[in-house]
Amino acid sequence: MHFAFDETTTELIAKLEAFMDEAVYPAEAEAAEQIETLYAEDRWDPPAVLDGLKEQARERGLWNFFLAGHPEEGGLTNLQYAPLAEITGRSIQLAPAALNCAAPDTGNMEVLTMFGTPEQKEQWLRPLLDGQIxxxxxxxxxxxxxxxxxxxxxxxxxxxxxxxxxxxxxxxxxxxxxxxxxxxxxxxxxxxxxxxxxxxxxxxxxxxxxxxxxxxxxxxxxxxxxxxxxxxxxxxxxxxxxxxxxxxxxEGFAIAQARLGPGRIHHCMRSIGIAERAVEYMCERALSRTTFGKPIAQQGVVQDWIAESRVRLEQLRLLTLKTAWLMDTVGNRGAHKEIQAIKIATPQTVEWILDKAIQVHGAGGLSQDFPLAEMFAGIRTLRFADGPDEVHKASLARAELKKYAVRG
Amino acid sequence: MHFAFDETTTELIAKLEAFMDEAVYPAEAEAAEQIETLYAEDRWDPPAVLDGLKEQARERGLWNFFLAGHPEEGGLTNLQYAPLAEITGRSIQLAPAALNCAAPDTGNMEVLTMFGTPEQKEQWLRPLLDGQIxxxxxxxxxxxxxxxxxxxxxxxxxxxxxxxxxxxxxxxxxxxxxxxxxxxxxxxxxxxxxxxxxxxxxxxxxxxxxxxxxxxxxxxxxxxxxxxxxxxxxxxxxxxxxxxxxxxxxEGFAIAQARLGPGRIHHCMRSIGIAERAVEYMCERALSRTTFGKPIAQQGVVQDWIAESRVRLEQLRLLTLKTAWLMDTVGNRGAHKEIQAIKIATPQTVEWILDKAIQVHGAGGLSQDFPLAEMFAGIRTLRFADGPDEVHKASLARAELKKYAVRG
Amino acid sequence: MHFAFDETTTELIAKLEAFMDEAVYPAEAEAAEQIETLYAEDRWDPPAVLDGLKEQARERGLWNFFLAGHPEEGGLTNLQYAPLAEITGRSIQLAPAALNCAAPDTGNMEVLTMFGTPEQKEQWLRPLLDGQIxxxxxxxxxxxxxxxxxxxxxxxxxxxxxxxxxxxxxxxxxxxxxxxxxxxxxxxxxxxxxxxxxxxxxxxxxxxxxxxxxxxxxxxxxxxxxxxxxxxxxxxxxxxxxxxxxxxxxEGFAIAQARLGPGRIHHCMRSIGIAERAVEYMCERALSRTTFGKPIAQQGVVQDWIAESRVRLEQLRLLTLKTAWLMDTVGNRGAHKEIQAIKIATPQTVEWILDKAIQVHGAGGLSQDFPLAEMFAGIRTLRFADGPDEVHKASLARAELKKYAVRG
Amino acid sequence: MHFAFDETTTELIAKLEAFMDEAVYPAEAEAAEQIETLYAEDRWDPPAVLDGLKEQARERGLWNFFLAGHPEEGGLTNLQYAPLAEITGRSIQLAPAALNCAAPDTGNMEVLTMFGTPEQKEQWLRPLLDGQIxxxxxxxxxxxxxxxxxxxxxxxxxxxxxxxxxxxxxxxxxxxxxxxxxxxxxxxxxxxxxxxxxxxxxxxxxxxxxxxxxxxxxxxxxxxxxxxxxxxxxxxxxxxxxxxxxxxxxEGFAIAQARLGPGRIHHCMRSIGIAERAVEYMCERALSRTTFGKPIAQQGVVQDWIAESRVRLEQLRLLTLKTAWLMDTVGNRGAHKEIQAIKIATPQTVEWILDKAIQVHGAGGLSQDFPLAEMFAGIRTLRFADGPDEVHKASLARAELKKYAVRG
Missing domain, CATH: 2.40.110.10 (Butyryl-CoA Dehydrogenase, subunit A, domain 2)
Incomplete structure (x- = not known):
């Protein structure tokens, strides 16, 4: 057991962070404006800045990481992809799509890769892998x-x-x-x-x-x-x-099952990135905002939130990484319980952090001036995605009980 | 001490419930459509159905209840108004405005009533009381x-x-x-x-x-x-x-202080109505939705949520009512601590209930097909309104500590 | 609806508080020593100081308050008794027994009063009412x-x-x-x-x-x-x-049912007194203990706990009082749902407060030097008493759902 | 990064589990009786069964694992020791002492190993390492x-x-x-x-x-x-x-600091074992206890507790393991933040699980018939050990904030 990323991952993290710093974060403000226009004009296509980001990402070799088992397309192992997916989550509206690693296409490309006919691959998988459709x-x-x-x-x-x-x-x-x-x-x-x-x-x-x-x-x-x-x-x-x-x-049910595991873990990875971004917002606001004569960062309750966020997030990330490792080593079925566990743990942890980050921002935190409320909305949907948490918990409990029933 | 409403209140509750059943609830669907149109056309005026509702409400004698101390305008005591405000909260987009009891006008009318010159009253208070502006x-x-x-x-x-x-x-x-x-x-x-x-x-x-x-x-x-x-x-x-x-x-600060107390309690009263409506949605959904062969209402976790909602809501309502009674008997200043207490308690309780009601609805619960997510958004803002909860808690704690400091 | 106690209650509160200040609190330290001796000598009789307290309480007219419907024995209405029971909860090891208002005798006396034969009353009820056995x-x-x-x-x-x-x-x-x-x-x-x-x-x-x-x-x-x-x-x-x-x-089941309602509410009333005592301990410790150069009372997290304690306790007390009033006006059966609600709400609220009061005391808070850990243990048992909370919640949820099922 | 234990660890886990199954668990009932006698006779020496267990453990090569850096005494790396310490936590009253791995001796032996003079080592360290004193x-x-x-x-x-x-x-x-x-x-x-x-x-x-x-x-x-x-x-x-x-x-302060890190992580490791044992009790009880015609294990709320326990415990264990790995690779100072994080996370997670395990057992769960309440008491003290959680959270928050202050 050890906890350091391999060399490939470390290098890709550096490349991806450079891309985020040089291209993605600087594009966020323009994207926000373009999205506002989409609403006003009742349009549903992506913000225009995305095209340039996709081009750049592909040039930098940051493309199709998600496609485990297919290095020829850029695919990494789940464990290698995990920290990269997390980083894309920090700019959730732009980065996953820029790297051609956005849901639901990722799952669809996996399905076509695994189960598609040559014709289906030619017609649909190729342009998807190339980010054209x-x-x-x-x-x-x-x-x-x-x-x-x-x-x-x-x-x-x-x-x-x-x-x-x-x-x-x-x-x-x-x-x-x-x-x-x-x-x-x-x-x-x-x-x-x-x-x-x-x-x-x-x-x-x-x-x-x-x-x-x-x-x-x-x-x-x-x-x-x-x-x-x-x-x-x-x-x-x-x-x-x-x-x-x-x-x-x-074969529809079996294909759906095969599709679910990676989809869930990708959501969790990105959500951890969302949470890290929220902690960043929370800390920066706490340092810069002064009430009653001192920065919010000195308030005990705010410190409690920040510390709890860090403690919860570290635990969540490790379970996600272990799950990725299991998927790589024993397969998606073998990692079934862990996938359920992160599916349950992620939204509750990240939602809690977002709520506190919002609270530190005051009413502005709920508005279009910060991305926090929109992040919250997105994370909230994960508590239903492929079935509500409660269904997954019941399933996980039955698995746990089975251990003792067998033994007893 | 006793816990029954007086006769005036009981009669007004019956009249208001009739109005809700006959006019307000039936108008909600149309209002939702009109509001959608407002968005599409980038307009900011109220949904058209509201005019008719206002007219009806006034005819039925359901008007200006909020204006404590001014029975000639329809004003009731805070304690009388509380259960009525709660009922209006059940249809939060229509009912408060229909009864000319909507924020922020209520607070403004109070300010003008207490501090306005005769000219100011003539020019602004009169049309406000009449619901014209x-x-x-x-x-x-x-x-x-x-x-x-x-x-x-x-x-x-x-x-x-x-x-x-x-x-x-x-x-x-x-x-x-x-x-x-x-x-x-x-x-x-x-x-x-x-x-x-x-x-x-x-x-x-x-x-x-x-x-x-x-x-x-x-x-x-x-x-x-x-x-x-x-x-x-x-x-x-x-x-x-x-x-x-x-x-x-x-005198601005003093006027603002005078304005705050009633404003806060009105928000709390209406929020309790929002929560009651959410419990209703939650129960109806739980009874009508079947998964894995039985209604959700038979699931232990859902029952736990429903019971907890009821237990929390009963406590919250009583503290709000007691606060209203204190405002009537010892004045807004005398009720200061209790007003802070309901200001803190209300959003955390109601937000919790809304979250569970949404969860029972699945993804639909977050969408435009149910009012629950919009209710959640509205309640979430109360955790900041006139200062974040944390500021009020610190103030309440200092008041509590003072009791012992004096004694010690 | 109003929220002031009647004159009888107000007078009895004053008399009881005088008794607490003059006799009960001063006896606590001696009682603690005597109880330690009971452990060492493996004895199970009450601490010796109790006899004198009982005598004094009876002389002061503070006796058998619990016996609703029997003023000739000292019995009060549930609503009158509630605040007095709360005060006795502040010194839970001594005060309820001193006033002959301790469980399980109270319930037993009620049973014998309602269902006993004259011979049973003579032989067992009389000495119980007199505090002899x-x-x-x-x-x-x-x-x-x-x-x-x-x-x-x-x-x-x-x-x-x-x-x-x-x-x-x-x-x-x-x-x-x-x-x-x-x-x-x-x-x-x-x-x-x-x-x-x-x-x-x-x-x-x-x-x-x-x-x-x-x-x-x-x-x-x-x-x-x-x-x-x-x-x-x-x-x-x-x-x-x-x-x-x-x-x-x-008739055993019916008698048991009749016995339960008052027993539960008495526990809740006393538990509120326990919680108030805990808040007192928490505040006094917070004011007197200094770390890193300032009193704990100035720490934001501690203030948050104190404020939350106050907010939760006020709500809980009101629901308990309303339940008492319902028992007095519509009977124990009529108050069934509210009795369940306070049975659920009380331990969770009071346990939370005790946990925080302990935390403010550091390790000493768990030891024999403060009563807090023992209070916690006592309150913890209430989450099982006459069935675990979960059973009561399920029952309350079914009652809530029934409202909508009927309507739907 | 990978998540499998090394061969040494895997073999030691098997040996330790055999020892637990063959010797430790079977001795628990007798130990409980002996401990009861200790109370009755006011004695403070360990239960007599411990001697035989120590002898056996030493013979089996299960001895002094904790002493990182000293394989000649049986010491392992922190990461190797972690899963073994966890297993000893499952029988917290016997196993750690049986393996000569119990606090506070472990910390004291570390101190003497690092800072003791040859004479001090001869006089005190040797008999401690040999389990004689x-x-x-x-x-x-x-x-x-x-x-x-x-x-x-x-x-x-x-x-x-x-x-x-x-x-x-x-x-x-x-x-x-x-x-x-x-x-x-x-x-x-x-x-x-x-x-x-x-x-x-x-x-x-x-x-x-x-x-x-x-x-x-x-x-x-x-x-x-x-x-x-x-x-x-x-x-x-x-x-x-x-x-x-x-x-x-x-040099006292520096020595105390050196002593703290390992001490804290050992507590956390063992606490995870306590929690696993509690989950085992919870599941076995849930499977064997029937109410209202079905096993408790089929109740949704109980399933929710079991699933949550599993989800939280997996995360906690991974953070503890990563912390152990950091201590081995970058030293105790380098792992300072992670040590604080597990110090904060462990008691809150394990306490929550114990509370639910107790609840599933009914009142018996609080009594001497099950170890759960005593486990709870032990874990509760960890929220104060070397300073209350709140102090560690404030410190962790300041470290987090520093990242952004530097950058900002």
Whole structure:
């Protein structure tokens, strides 16, 4: 056991930090303005500064880190990627997308890498890996608890050389972005099959007739226009070629499971970066703001928050790193319990830190003048993402109890 | 000691509940649509349904309850008003304004009632009491901790028969509404005077040259357009007649203090109504939503949240009611500690309940499909309003310690 | 609604406070020494100072306040008794017993008053009301969850003119005290009857053959010798006359229910007094202890604890008082939900305050030099008393949900 | 970075677990009885079973692991020792002492190893390393905040070839044990010297005239007789040879600092073992106890506690391991912040888990029938040990703030 990063990681951290300092942080103010304009003009494409950042990142060799097992595309191990993903979380609206490491595309690229046909890879994976298009993953439905994937309602019915799709989805992140060219859609091809063999995944190009982008869901008052919002979709007799199926019929559940692990840990890594940025904001504000004759930084309660933030964050990061290491060594299934644990721990820790960082800023901390409230909104959604924390806790508890039941 | 409301209150509760059931709740959906349009059209006036509600409320005798000491205008005692204010909190975007009991106008009407000249009353108080115009209270400044009112920067300088005003304000609630016709502005007339005698308050009509409404501050992405937003204001050589001063020079701090007590308790009362509405949403969702084969309402963790919500809310309400009773019997100063206590207790309790209500709703709970996230945003601001909780806690602690210091 | 105590209460508060100041507090140090001796000599009778305090209390007319509905014995309404019980909680080892208002005798006296035969009253109630003997209530069993009274195992079998009792009990508070002369024992007379008609209560004198006092249960290492400990009891063919039955066969469950409400609220009232004493200790320590050059009282975190303590305690007291008022006006059943609410709220609030008071004292706060750790241990048990909090929360949640289920 | 233990550690874990299973756990019941007898007979020596366990442990090569840097005595690196210390924490009353790895002797042996003269090593270190005698560390004083070591009051005055010692100490763990043959005493040799050069440490044999063991301090109701209690000591003209000084005059503070780091991390490691044992108790109880017709393990709230326990514990362990690794690689000073962080995190996490484990057990969980309440009491003291958490948090916050102050 030891706790130092390997040489590759250390070098990439330095390169990435240079990129953040030289390009990303300086672009944040302009991005904020461009995003404000997106709202005003009711547009859903990313802020214009992103294009330049993507170009620079690729030139600097900071690209596609997320794709574990595929060094030829830039992919690192999970453990190598973890501290880099964290750093991108510090500028959550720009950096992950700049490095082509943003959800939900990352998961979609993994799916296509693992399960796509050569044609699917050529048509969709290549431009995704090159950052030319974006994609979305359409699984959550308004009428079904998202923690229970076997329950899905959207139907995918074979009709000759085509599949016909009918149903509704919502919270489809990224789908409002017009450059989101393709959706991976989860639905049921055979409701009479065994419980985990009813589902299939299929590629649906954005412009397919019958596919309607109904509206963007808000999170608190944010639309998340910078990363393509969260769409409600309606599928009415949407027809795609049978060759658009990913894997075989009935493999949808298994593919979804394979997709989940990395997706969750990436969220956690980035969230730790969000929290570090929040601690930075908190400390800088505490040092610069004076009330009743002394800097806030000298107030005992504020010091308590700062210390607690540090203590909680160090623990959370280590569990995330260990989970990454487990994924690399025993696989995503072997790391299942740890993935659940960080999925539970991350939002509660980071939300707590953001709340205190906001409080140190006064009302301004809730406003558009600081990114803290928007960070809070984003983190708050993680307590539901792929099922609420409570479902994951119950599952983790059953695993724990099983140890003793067996022994007893 | 006894815990039943008097007859007047009981009757008014019944009348108000009828109004809520017959008019307010049914109007909520339409209001939500109108508010969405306000955003889209970048408008800041209230939703159109409000006019009809105001008319109805006044006809039903549900008007100006807040104005303690002035039964001729509809005013009740604080204790009588408390349960009614709570009920209006259940439909926070419509009901308080419908009854002409919405902040910040209530505080402004109190100020004018207590300290206004007959001319000021005629010109501004009368239309406010009649619900014809709205008003704002401009105290908070961007560069100064709002917990420290003696620190204010805006200058009010006498020049012949006029005062000349220069400075900046922000978080001026209601000021974006074009029907907000007048601002009560707090500034310094004599920076060399004794610490609490430097400040004065002055009336500034909206259209006065030099007064610039810069922008609306956001709260978690919300603009709060339904109640006129929260403006940033810039005053550049703004001139008003000397007769616009409220009270005398140097009385600003004292007037602000007089204004605070009722304002705080009204917020707390309404917040309890918000929490009750959230409990209702939580229970209804828990009963109607099924996961893994049984209603969420049967899950132990959800039951724990519901029970805790009830236990906390009952305690909070009683402390608010006792505080109202103290204000009625020993005055606002005599109730100072209790007002601080509810100011501290209310947001932490109600925020906790809202968080759980949201969690029971899944991601939808954060979206525009339910009012819960917007309620959360509103309550979150109370942890800063007139100074962050931490300042009030320190003050309360010193008062507590004093008891023992004297004795020891 | 109003929040002032009636004249009777106000006068009794003054008399009780005088008694506390003149007699009870000054006796605490001696009592502590006597209790230490009890441990060393393995004795279980109360500290000797108690006798004098009882005599004085009775002379001052501070006696049997708890017996609601029986002013001829000194009984007050629940609302009148509440603030007095709170004051006795400030010196929890001495004051409740000094006023003959200590558990479990209070509940036993209520049972005998309501359900006892004239002979039972003569033999047991009279000496209890006169403070000559003590009693215990034997309900909890080691093998059965105490939250589920229908599950009781001890058997009470009719045999001619006698009942024969067999079974085990534990946590029988007061039973180690040799002056605890009688036990009210709950058991099953008819296991085949309807679920709530199987149980009966019966009087068992301490010296009855076959009744064995096995050991005292500890609580965090404390034996609670001052109030007779918590005994484990074994009943082996214990025979008592049939006339010792309280009420009729099958009435045990109903009697237990009638006994619970007042018992719970008395615990809550006294616990608030414990918390107030803890706040007093916390403030006095904070004012007198200096670290790093300034009194602890000036540390922000300590001020935060003191303020939070005050805010939570005020709310808790009001809910307890309202519950007392409901018991007086709509009866114990009518106040059922509120009794559950204070049963849940009290230990969590008071435990939190004690924890902080201890923390302010440093390691000494956990030791025999201050009463805080022993208070903590006592309060901690309340989270289990008559069933763990979790059972009460689930019940309260179901009641809350029912409101909406009916409506929906 | 990787997260697997090295081979040495893995083998030692297996050997230690075998010892626990074969010898330690089976001895716990007997130890509990013997400890009860110690209380009854007012004795302070360890339970008799310990001797046999020590013999066995030494034979098995499980001895003196703690002594980092001294493999010839059995010492391991901190990182190797960490998981072993954790395992000993599972049987906290027996295992650490059985392996000669119990506080405070471990710290004392470190001090003598690093700073002792050959004579001091021969006389005291050798028998300590061989487990023949015990020792104590006398630093804390009743009148001085223990967080502020510069403040110490006990005086050590040179008088010819002797030092004369006067003063008071308390909370001197282990000192009630008659086999505790020597105390390392911290006092002031030169109150006029520079702040951190006033203190010295000196060896005082137990039987030195003038040294009075006044009493044992209790923790809650426990005396901790199994590990020699916590003594109050009075030194009245206690004379020892000048050669008993450890290091030189004025080096006391530096020696104390050197002693603290390992001591703190050992406590944390063992505490994690305590928490794991508590989780085991919690799960076994939850599986075996049935209420209202189903095992407690199926209750959502209990599952929530179990999952949270696991999530928090995994994070805490990793931070402790990383801290051990830092101590091994960059030294105790280099790991200062991390040592503070685990010092803060450990008691709050473990206390929370113990509280829930107790709650699952009902009232029995607080009693002598389970070790949980005594574990709680022990962990609770860690929130004060070498200064309250609040002092460490303030220090950690200042370090955090410094990063940004420098940069800003």
């Amino acid at each position: 974006r994609s979305a993953f359409a699984m959550t439905e308004p009428d079904v608890a998202s923690s229970d994937a076997t329950n899905i309602g959207l139907s995918i019915v074979r009709d000759g050389d085509e599949y016909v799709i009918n149903g509704r989805k919502w919270w489809i992140t990224g789908a409002m972005n017009p450059n989101c060219r393709v959706f991976i859609v989860m639905g049921k091809t055979d409701p009479s099959a065994e419980r985990h063999r009813q589902q299939s995944m299929i590629l649906v190009p954005r412009d397919t007739p019958g596919l309607e982008v109904v509206r963007g869901m808000h999170v608190f008052g944010y639309h998340d226009r910078d990363h393509g919002g969260h769409a409600e979709l309606r599928f009415t007799d949407v027809r795609v070629p049978a060759s658009n199926l990913i894997g075989g019929e009935g | 709205r008003s704002a209270f401009a105290m908070t400044e961007p560069d100064v901790a709002s917990s420290d009112a003696t620190n204010i920067g805006l200058s009010i300088v006498r020049d012949g028969d006029e005062y000349v005003i220069n400075g900046r304000k922000w978080w001026i609630t209601g000021a974006m509404n074009p029907n907000c016709r007048v601002f009560i502005v707090m500034g310094k007339t004599d920076p060399s005077a004794e610490r609490h005698r430097q400040q004065s308050m002055i009336l500034v009509p909206r259209d006065t040259p030099g007064l610039e409404v810069v922008r609306g501050m956001h709260v978690f992405g919300y603009h709060d357009r339904d109640h006129g937003g929260h403006a940033e204001l810039r005053f550049t050589d703004v001139r008003v007649p000397a007769s616009n001063l409220i009270g005398g020079e140097g | 003590r009693s215990a209530f034997a309900m909890t069993e080691p093998d059965v969850a105490s939250s589920d009274a229908t599950n009781i195992g001890l058997s009470i079998v009719r045999d001619g003119d006698e009942y024969v009792i067999n079974g085990r009990k534990w946590w029988i508070t007061g039973a180690m005290n040799p002056n605890c002369r009688v036990f009210i024992v709950m058991g099953k007379t008819d296991p085949s009857a309807e679920r709530h008609r199987q149980q009966s209560m019966i009087l068992v004198p301490r010296d009855t053959p076959g009744l064995e006092v096995v050991r005292g249960m500890h609580v965090f290492g404390y034996h609670d010798r001052d109030h007779g400990g918590h005994a484990e009891l074994r009943f082996t063919d214990v025979r008592v006359p049939a006339s010792n039955l309280i009420g009729g066969e099958g | 015990r020792s104590a560390f006398a630093m804390t004083e009743p009148d001085v905040a223990s967080s502020d070591a510069t403040n110490i009051g006990l005086s050590i005055v040179r008088d010819g070839d002797e030092y004369v010692i006067n003063g008071r100490k308390w909370w001197i763990t282990g000192a009630m044990n008659p086999n505790c043959r020597v105390f390392i005493v911290m006092g002031k040799t030169d109150p006029s010297a520079e702040r951190h050069r006033q203190q010295s440490m000196i060896l005082v044999p137990r039987d030195t005239p003038g040294l009075e063991v006044v009493r044992g301090m209790h923790v809650f109701g426990y005396h901790d007789r199994d590990h020699g209690g916590h003594a109050e000591l009075r030194f009245t003209d206690v004379r020892v040879p000048a050669s008993n000084l450890i290091g030189g005059e004025g």
